[in-house]
Amino acid sequence: MIVGELNTLPSSGLPAVLNNALTLALAAKPQDKAPGRYDLEGEHLFMNVMTFETQHPAQKKAEMHEQYIDIQLLLSGEERIQFGVAGSARQCEERHVEEDYQLCHDIDxxxxxxxKPGMYAIFMPGEPHKPGCVVTQGEEIKKVVVKVHISLLTA
Structure with a gap:
């Protein structure tokens, strides 16, 4: 997992493909878009804009991916993301290969x-994460999740 703030993106030291993914997503102005999927470079690089109410962590399951890197960028509101290192997911459900996700009930x-707004968190394949958890009380947040296919890291 990598965490950072947009105001330090130019000096973040991120691999070029991840920096480019964030730059393309920001250029698409996700803060002005309705919830939905938006292609940035086809199936290998796209973003999901979403708004939802944060929930208590006990009401949520962690997610993991195999084929895509998740760049979670908070646009408004505040949230907590619970996470763990690769191999720390426990009590996992069936893997959904086509949609590239697996839900898990626990993180060791x-x-x-x-x-907070302007922060991003990057989760690599196999790293469980539970976004959208309350900070102090439920609130509506807006965020964008940039999906980067792992093949772009070796391209």
């Missing part, structure tokens, strides 16, 4: 990240 040695 779980960590928590407090997200």
């Amino acid at each position: 040695t779980m960590q928590t990240l407090h997200m």
